[in-house]
Amino acid sequence: MRVPFTRPYYTGNEIVYMAEAMNNKKISGDGEFTKKVNTIIEQKYGAYKALFVTSGxxxxxMAAILLDLQEGDEVIVPSYTFVSTANSIILRGAKPVFAEVNPNTMNVEPLDIQKKITSKTKAIWPVHYAGVGCDMDKIMEIANENDVWVVEDAAQGVNAKYKDKYLGTIGHIGCYSYHDTKNYTCGEGGHILINDPRLAERAEIVLEKGTDRKKFFRGEIDKYSWVDIGTSFLGSELLAAFLLAQLEQANQIQNRREYIFNKYYNAFKELEMNGIIKRPYIPEESNVNYHMFYIMLENKEHRNFLMKKLKDKGINSVFHYMPLHSSEMGVKMGYSANDLPITEEYAHRLLRMPLFVDMTDEEINYVIDKMMQISEDM
Structure with a gap:
């Protein structure tokens, strides 16, 4: 048997809605389906304003533009994240200041954020790893005390909560991704959630290439013109139509992912008791979306051994991010591997297991059985 790491899931209505969008003769964006997916995010999740965009x-x-990041500004981010988190900061001329993770969750550690706040700090960008919420109470407390913005990178956190709030709606801005590796997908796509009303009007302008076009369409002005910077951030109607089918079944999709997650979690209890692996830790205040199931091995060598043995059995398990601070780009910025030893260590111990919605019980049991067999040699 061969088990891929992931496989996109289709509800069946994607093609129906996309055909409807084509029949509407409106596929360029900001049509019926764009409005529907924006409304879902605003009404279900509680965002002040949600704007559908081309990607996470x-x-x-967009968040970096809205916060007016510029040369001399610093933004505190975890090093253990995808490159987009840091690229958005660098593209505006600002500097990402990398912070350590909490090894229990792989989320940014508030104590290290506090240490790295300076007079140049303009924002904190927490990343909700694996759909598990960062310690947002503490992060917002630090932000408020130092008068800095908070942008939640909730690319992996759609439909997950921290306490009673959905991830992406707690900071001033939230960012979602619908890449085909995410729980809810349209291939490429995303949402920016504007939670601070002060940013809402400008967000519409930046979305529309720096024009006040939305005001024109609402009849608030008699013509639109170029009033600010921006670019082509607006996602197409075809992508929004595809996404609508996914969001309509968000809870069913999450329930299936939870089932697979729990099968792994319960099956691997013995391996954790024997000190071979460590299972995911979910804080009490987190209501997760089961984006991934990862395990921690004792060291990099054990991780690579297990990954190879699983591959030999046809199972595609993968590690995740290489820490940004020790990457080629990070070194150019003056960082080194020694700067964040916790991030460096745990990034090399982490291994992600296959988890996707239409994963069959046969595939799940095959992965579990092979894991148990291989563990006897570890």
Whole structure:
């Protein structure tokens, strides 16, 4: 048997809605389906304003523009994240200041954020790893005390909560991704969530290439013109139509992912008791979306051994991010591997297991059985 790491899931209505969008003769964006997916995010999740964009990276780029990041500004981010988180900061001329993770969750550690606040700090960008919420109470407390912005990189956190709030709606801005590796997908796409009303009007302008076009369409002005910077962030109607089918079944999709997660979690209890692996830790205040199931091995060598043995059995398990601070780009910025030893260590111990919605019980049990067999040699 061969088990891929992931496989996109289709509800069946994607093609129906996309055909409807084509029949509407409106596929360029900001049509019926764009409005529907924006409304879902605003009404279900509680965002003040949600804008559908071309990707999670685009949402981060928009956030950087809205906060007027510029040369001399610093933004505190975890090093253990995808490159888009840092790229959005660098593209505006600002500097990402990398912070340590909490090894229990791989989320940014508030105590290290506090240490790295300076007079140049303009924002904190927490990343909700694996759909597990960062310690947002503490992060917002630090932000408020130092008068800095908070942008939640919730690319992996759609439909997950921290306490009673959905991830992406707690900071001033939230960013979602619908890449085909995410729980809810349209291939490429994202949302920027504007939670601070002060940013809402400008967000519409930046979305529309720096024009006040939305005001024109609402009849608030008699013509639109170029009033600010911006670019083509707006996602197409075809992508929004595809996404609508996914969001309509968000809870069913999450329930299936939870089932697979729990099968792994319960099956691997013995391996954790024997000190071979460590299972994911979910804080009490987190209501997760089961974006991934990862395990921690004792060291990099054990991680690589297990990954190879699983591959030999046809199972595609993968590690995740290489820490940004020790990457080629990070070194150019003056960082080194010694700067964040916790991030460096745990990034090399982490291994992600296959988890996707239409994963069959046969595939799940095959992965578990092979894991148990291989563990006897570890």
């Amino acid at each position: 990276s685009a949402a981060l780029d």
